[in-house]
Structures are given as structure tokens and as C-alpha cells.
Amino acid sequence: MIRFVFRFLGLWILAAAFIFLVYDGTRSIAADRLEIFSFEAIWTAIHQPSLDEVxxxxxxxxxxxxTDPAMRQVLVAPAWLVLGVVGMVLVLLGRKKKPLIGYARR
Structure with a gap:
């Protein structure tokens, strides 16, 4: 059951990462220069008090x-990159175990 939840959340987060990737791409094309939304900007726009609490x-x-350099690097990274990594980790945590072959099966 928990693997299903991990996969479900991971796929939704990966979908959000893809949306932000497309959004950054269209903004960059429209502005004729590189425009990237940072993870901090997204989090601030959604819910500022939770960012302060974290x-x-x-x-x-x-x-x-x-923590200061590590947290700063995560917050200034592109939103699609951070969400993509989190989504991939959740999907990998939720994957099904490989069936054992041979004598290792019990």
C-alpha cells in the first residue's frame, strides 16, 4: 500500500516538474532570454509560512x-529540477521488488 502512495505521489510530482519545465521554456522563448523559476519562488507563491517554518x-x-549552503542551493535551483529529483526518488522508492531467481527464493 505504501509503495502505491510513493508511486502515486512521485508521478504527480514528476507531472508538475514537466509542467514547470514547459512553462520555463515558453517564458524563455517569449522573452528571448533564459527565464527560470526558482523553487523558492514557486514555494513562496504557493505558501510562504510553510517555507519559513521549514x-x-x-x-x-x-x-x-x-545547512545554509545546501538549503540555499536547493531553493535557488530550477523548480522543475527539484521536483523532478523528488519525484524520481519517490517513484524509485515505490517500485516493485525484482523477483528472486534460483536458490535465493524463500
Missing amino acids: RRLVERHFPPWA
């Missing part, structure tokens, strides 16, 4: 020398 949570549980 920042406080990360700052509270991890040392600043380790």
Missing part, C-alpha cells in the same frame, strides 16, 4: 555551516 526547522536541527 527554514526554522532546518536551522534548529542542523548546524548552520552544513
Whole structure:
């Protein structure tokens, strides 16, 4: 059951990543220069208080020398890239196990 949830969420997130990729592409073509939506801009537009809460949570549980550069890199990355990686990880976590062949089967 949990594998189904992982696959379901992963596919929806991958669909959102594809939508943002197409959106960035059309904006870039229309502007005649590279236009990329950052993950932070998307998250801020959807729900700003949750972004602030995640920042406080990360700052509270991890040392600043380790989290500040990492979190900043994720937030300034293109939205389609971040969502694509998260979606792929969820789909891989939800994949079915390979059947065992030979004596390893029990």
C-alpha cells in the first residue's frame, strides 16, 4: 500500500516538474532570454509560512555551516529540477521488488 502512495505521489510530482519545465521554456522563448523559476519562488507563491517554518526547522536541527549552503542551493535551483529529483526518488522508492531467481527464493 505504501509503495502505491510513493508511486502515486512521485508521478504527480514528476507531472508538475514537466509542467514547470514547459512553462520555463515558453517564458524563455517569449522573452528571448533564459527565464527560470526558482523553487523558492514557486514555494513562496504557493505558501510562504510553510517555507519559513521549514527554514526554522532546518536551522534548529542542523548546524548552520552544513545547512545554509545546501538549503540555499536547493531553493535557488530550477523548480522543475527539484521536483523532478523528488519525484524520481519517490517513484524509485515505490517500485516493485525484482523477483528472486534460483536458490535465493524463500
